[in-house]
Amino acid sequence: MTMLDEIEFNHIQLDQHGPLAVLTVNRPKALNALNADTLAEISAALDAVVDVPEIGALIVTGGGDRAFVAGADISELAELEDVYQGRELALAGQDVMQTVANLPIPTIAAVNGFALGGGLELALACDVRVASPGAKLGLPEVSLGLIPGFGGTQRLARLVGAGPALDLMLTGRQMAAEEALRLGLVNYVADDPLQKAREVAEQMVRHAPIALSLVKEAVRRGLDTSLEAGLEIEADLFGMLVATKDFREGTSAFLAKRKPEFQGE
Numbered sequence: 149m150t151m152l153d154e155i156e157f158n159h160i161q162l163d164q165h166g167p168l169a170v171l172t173v174n175r176p177k178a179l180n181a182l183n184a185d186t187l188a189e190i191s192a193a194l195d196a197v198v199d200v201p202e203i204g205a206l207i208v209t210g211g212g213d214r215a216f217v218a219g220a221d222i223s224e225l226a227e228l229e230d231v232y233q234g235r236e237l238a239l240a241g242q243d244v245m246q247t248v249a250n251l252p253i254p255t256i257a258a259v260n261g262f263a264l265g266g267g268l269e270l271a272l273a274c275d276v277r278v279a280s281p282g283a284k285l286g287l288p289e290v291s292l293g294l295i296p297g298f299g300g301t302q303r304l305a306r307l308v309g310a311g312p313a314l315d316l317m318l319t320g321r322q323m324a325a326e327e328a329l330r331l332g333l334v335n336y337v338a339d340d341p342l343q344k345a346r347e348v349a350e351q352m353v354r355h356a357p358i359a360l361s362l363v364k365e366a367v368r369r370g371l372d373t374s375l376e377a378g379l380e381i382e383a384d385l386f387g388m389l390v391a392t393k394d395f396r397e398g399t400s401a402f403l404a405k406r407k408p409e410f411q412g413e
Contacts, residue, residue: 152164152169152196152197152200152203155192155193155196157174157189157192157193158185158189159173159174159175159183159185159186159189160172160173160174160186160189160190160193161174161211162193162196162197164200164202164203165346166202167202167203167204167205167353168203168204168205168206168207168346168349168350168353169197169200169203169205169206169207170206170207170208170209170342171190171193171194171197171206171207171208171209172208172209172210172211173186173190173208173209173210173211173216173217173270174210174211175211176210176211176212176214176215178218178221179212179214179215179217179218179219179261179262180210180211180212180215180216180217180218180267181217181218181219181220181221181222181266182217182219182220182221182241182266182267182270183220183221183223183224184221184224184237184240186221187240187241187244190244190248191243191244191247194206194244194247194248194251197251197253198251198252198253201412203253204253204254204349204352204353204357204360205253205254205255205256205349205352205353206251206253206254206255206256207255207256207257207258207342207345207346207349208248208255208256208257208258208270208271208274209257209258209259209260209341209342209345210259210260210261210267212261213260213261214261214262215260215261215262215263215267216257216258216259216260216261216262216263216267216270216271216283217262217263217264217266217267217270217271218261218262218263218264218265218267219262219264219265219266219267219288220241220265220266220298222292225237225292225294234297237297238297238298241266241269241297241298241299242297242298242299244298245269245270245272245273245298245299245303246273246299248270248273248274249273249274249303249368250368252361252364253357253360253361254275254276254349254352254353254360254364255273255274255275255276256274256275256276256277256278256345256348256349257270257271257274257276257277257278257345258278258341258342258344258345259271259277259278259279259280259283259285259325259334259341260280260283260341260342261280261282261283261284262283262284262322263279263283263284263285263286264284264285264286264287264288264322265286265287265288265289265296265300266298268285268286268287268300268304269287269296269298269299269300269303270298271285272299272300272303272304272307273299273303275364276335276336276345276348277328277333277334277335277336278334278335278336278337278338278341278344278345278348279325279328279329279334279336279337279338279341280325280337280338280339280340280341281325281326281337281339282325283324283325283328283334283337283341284322284323284324284325285322285323285325285328285333285334286316286320286321286322286323287300287304287316287317287320288320288321288322289317289320290317290318290320291320295317296317300317301313301317304316304317304333306371307332307333308331308332308333312331325337336348355410356389356392356394356395356397356398356408356410356412357394357410357412358389358392358394358412358413359389359394362385362388362389365381365385366378366381366382366385369381370382392413393411393413394408394410394411394412394413397409397410397411398410
């Protein structure tokens with residue numbers, strides 16, 4: 149058994165398949181809604197994944213066949229009583245999503261069914277999204293008298309632009325997978341999103357781990373600054389990679405017409 153297989157959770161499942169980790173939100177009777185305990189378990193699982201050097205990519209999906217994550221747990225939301233409690237819940241959810249976004253390895257959301265509210269926010273925190281043909285995506289918080297609080301107002305607008313993001317959030321409507329694909333909200337639509345996510349992840353982990361990590365860092369940091377500053381970040385990270393053993397291995401393998409053997413060094 150691997151280190152990941154030895155960890156027990158109540159609301160999620162964490163498995164390792166070679167260099168891939170699969171985190172499954174597993175509350176199918178509640179359509180995998182995110183309550184406080186589930187968020188805490190996701191956070192613990194992310195810490196565990198980072199501690200296993202062999203893991204090169206993480207796939208996030210939902211248990212059952214109806215939902216990825218249908219949103220936050222409404223019964224818990226209904227118990228919020230004041231500004232402080234609301235803000236603390238938003239910050240806690242944002243912290244989990246930020247941890248997903250900042251992982252040094254590629255992350256892929258396999259969206260099987262509903263990805264609403266906090267569920268879509270979890271998918272948005274991943275690097276790539278694969279949706280089933282029947283998936284429904286949305287941020288319907290206005291129907292509850294709320295706004296997205298786990299990063300949705302910020303990540304969705306950055307991903308698809310302010311206009312489409314505001315349309316989805318102000319109407320509260322559910323978007324079909326094909327429309328999400330056209331907008332760039334999802335990257336692939338596949339009958340078996342988990343299998344497609346694995347195929348994409350396997351393609352990613354064949355490459356140099358440090359390069360994968362720094363691609364993510366360059367994009368993440370660049371989005372928060374000007375083009376000129378972003379280009380400086382890119383040049384700095386490019387220079388760092390030239391000093392790695394993986395760069396030497398990659399270029400040597402290319403010239404020798406063989407497959408590279410990257411070590412993450």
